[in-house]
């Protein structure tokens with residue numbers, strides 16, 4: 033409708049000077065008219081879209097009515113003879129006098145001194161003329177616009193409408209332009225008559241969607257680099273499902289331990305049990321649990337194979353460490369430094385800081401004669417690379433380590449000591465049944481990946497970091513992070 037009206041109007045008239053009036057007069061919505069104008073302009077049915085107009089400022093309006101200050105000043109100087117400057121000033125408005133003096137002087141219209149006299153007989157009020165032209169909606173040259181603009185006599189008006197005239201492709205009715213050359217066009221030969229839409233090389237393309245790394249992956253990469261720089265090898269952690277045997281029994285964790293309850297651990301329904309375990313090793317583990325050995329009294333309970341067979345979602349990556357140490361024990365001994373960063377699962381109530389799954393960072397060193405001093409030393413080295421150089425240790429308990437230590441770091445931002453990890457020396461009850469030499473000791477530590485990531489990215493609810501409630505914008509926009517550089 034608006035399109036017919038515009039094209040129809042231009043058939044008989046030279047231009048539509050204001051699309052706003054055009055729409056109002058015909059009862060169209062101005063937005064619709066503007067959209068049609070843009071589309072017709074795209075196809076060059078119409079042309080000459082004007083967007084900027086100028087309006088007079090208060091000062092400009094005054095001069096348009098009363099004449100420019102330079103002309104007012106010129107007229108106040110007598111045609112013959114002269115007038116004293118003081119006398120002249122009394123005859124004029126102070127602003128007009130001030131501007132008039134400088135402009136009339138610049139134009140060489142008057143001789144300025146104590147006495148003022150004319151240097152020319154007649155002057156033209158060009159400024160007033162230009163201001164009147166602007167007032168009447170006429171277009172001025174660039175130089176004229178800039179001279180009036182510099183004197184703050186005009187300001188641009190934000191033009192909300194358009195002024196249009198016929199374009200090179202004008203026709204009273206729009207022909208639908210073809211956008212594609214089809215097989216039918218070629219077969220029928222109608223491509224000869226078709227009008228094709230021109231390519232718009234300035235049109236924006238679809239934004240390219242690349243992949244984005246999750247903050248956890250970025251921090252994981254930084255931690256992995258730190259371990260690699262320290263000479264650690266990565267352990268294969270690509271099995272979320274583990275047997276209770278490797279997750280607990282091999283780690284000398286008794287079968288009645290509360291962590292082995294379904295309140296704390298996710299057990300698998302299908303397949304509910306593991307198919308095979310290394311039988312002679314299972315026998316040695318059973319014995320150490322029941323009656324000890326290697327200088328230990330054991331736990332003194334009846335160890336059940338069915339309990340060890342139960343499949344679960346691994347509750348810590350230490351399950352992988354136990355497999356790796358067992359594999360080391362099967363070969364002539366060579367020292368090793370291992371690490372892993374991967375997912376673990378715990379049947380926990382979800383809150384601001386806990387999820388039922390998270391990522392664990394784990395490091396271990398296996399060598400002859402290692403001591404607690406070595407553990408403390410390696411922890412200082414590792415954590416200072418993370419930017420945490422003030423550490424404190426607190427005695428703790430893990431079924432598989434003795435001694436065990438919780439690790440605290442002084443957080444400058446929070447102004448307090450915060451727990452950052454757990455550590456210890458693996459017990460002989462764990463290492464000796466595997467077959468490792470007696471003087472081989474293993475120092476190890478673990479921490480979560482989520483905790484440092486939340487601190488680094490200023491996230492205080494874990495559900496904003498991980499899981500189905502995460503805002504994808506966070507993933508797309510988050511910056512890289514560098515550990516140790518604060």
Ligand code: PHE
Nearest residue numbers: 348350454455456476477478
């Ligand atoms: N497995 C422990 C945990 O889940 C971490 C740890 C690893 C502790 C190695 C000591 C030694 O918290």
